[in-house]
Amino acid sequence: MNIAFFDKTTTTQIIAVQYKTETNQQIPLLIKRDDLIDPFVSGNKWRKLKYNFVEAHRLGYKGIASFGGSFSNHIYALACAGAKTNTPTVGFIRTHKLDLANPTLKAAKQLGMTLVPLTRAEYKLRHDPQFISKLKEDYPDYFFVPEGGSNIQSEPGLKELADELHQYLDTSQNPNIKIATAVGSGGTIEGLLKALPSQSFIGVNVVNDTDLLNRLHDQYNSQLRLHSDALFGGYGKFDKTLEAFCLEFYQQTGVLIEPVYTGKLFYALCYQRERLGLNQEEPVVAIHTGGLQGLRGMQYMNRLTDTRWLPLINSHVPG
Numbered sequence: 001m002n003i004a005f006f007d008k009t010t011t012t013q014i015i016a017v018q019y020k021t022e023t024n025q026q027i028p029l030l031i032k033r034d035d036l037i038d039p040f041v042s043g044n045k046w047r048k049l050k051y052n053f054v055e056a057h058r059l060g061y062k063g064i065a066s067f068g069g070s071f072s073n074h075i076y077a078l079a080c081a082g083a084k085t086n087t088p089t090v091g092f093i094r095t096h097k098l099d100l101a102n103p104t105l106k107a108a109k110q111l112g113m114t115l116v117p118l119t120r121a122e123y124k125l126r127h128d129p130q131f132i133s134k135l136k137e138d139y140p141d142y143f144f145v146p147e148g149g150s151n152i153q154s155e156p157g158l159k160e161l162a163d164e165l166h167q168y169l170d171t172s173q174n175p176n177i178k179i180a181t182a183v184g185s186g187g188t189i190e191g192l193l194k195a196l197p198s199q200s201f202i203g204v205n206v207v208n209d210t211d212l213l214n215r216l217h218d219q220y221n222s223q224l225r226l227h228s229d230a231l232f233g234g235y236g237k238f239d240k241t242l243e244a245f246c247l248e249f250y251q252q253t254g255v256l257i258e259p260v261y262t263g264k265l266f267y268a269l270c271y272q273r274e275r276l277g278l279n280q281e282e283p284v285v286a287i288h289t290g291g292l293q294g295l296r297g298m299q300y301m302n303r304l305t306d307t308r309w310l311p312l313i314n315s316h317v318p319g
């Protein structure tokens with residue numbers, strides 16, 4: 001294991017863009033370009049994996065194991081980081097049968113990840129200590145990271161992101177700017193909430209997980225506004241409206257987004273401002289958490305109906 005890969009400076013820029021809605025409203029947006037951290041280990045997955053690798057290395061583990069679905073950005077990022085750091089990786093994948101034509105799994109395997117299928121019933125136990133202990137018997141030298149990479153070791157990496165945001169806001173004209181991000185497992189927003197206890201956040205849910213939402217609401221009520229009106233039916237679900245929005249957003253801003261995470265975040269910020277408690281001109285720092293890799297999976301599944309995606313994916317999404 002050689003973790004020098006994670007030494008590079010990852011301070012990302014914050015750019016200002018305007019988005020003109022269908023009713024000709026100009027929406028000002030500040031975008032934290034974490035999608036540009038690394039072409040393969042993108043966005044929040046870099047932030048969350050970095051100190052997992054540092055800790056696994058410090059403790060003398062040989063490899064890293066984690067969990068994810070067949071199209072998981074986290075699994076893809078882990079496989080890439082494993083290849084870059086010369087670290088063996090294991091991916092426990094929620095699937096009855098591994099489909100190696102799937103671009104995420106195919107790339108992960110090519111990068112050297114050992115893929116282990118878990119049934120739906122087994123995968124449900126992914127947080128169960130007894131089940132994990134059993135898996136560890138087969139991989140005793142592996143450091144186990146939970147699904148999405150959201151654990152205590154993810155926090156120092158998210159603190160680095162928080163510090164960059166804080167520094168920006170500290171020197172900006174408007175100290176009350178809110179920070180917005182997509183909420184999946186909640187690890188990213190929780191790391192930021194902990195690191196910046198007097199900052200206001202907007203979390204746009206992309207997963208219908210009421211337990212998580214209730215917990216975040218109870219724990220961070222004063223700091224966090226959670227928004228569930230841009231779910232588009234649930235995790236990974238979207239329609240032609242959201243697809244068209246993502247493409248239009250790219251046309252207008254030059255920033256590519258996708259319909260599972262960042263598309264929903266920016267849709268809410270552009271079209272649901274009232275429900276977010278935002279004024280028309282109020283700027284927000286939105287974190288582009290990356291995840292463009294997922295577009296390849298959606299293309300593979302024939303889920304993208306608009307022909308404009310194809311050239312964009314081929315020129316912007318590595319893989």
Ligand SMILES: *Cc1c(COP(=O)(O)O)cnc(C)c1O
Nearest residue numbers: 184185186187188261289290291
């Ligand atoms: C994984 C992922 C998220 C979700 O982050 P959590 O820490 O799980 O809430 C958001 N955006 C992108 C692009 C992701 O890949």
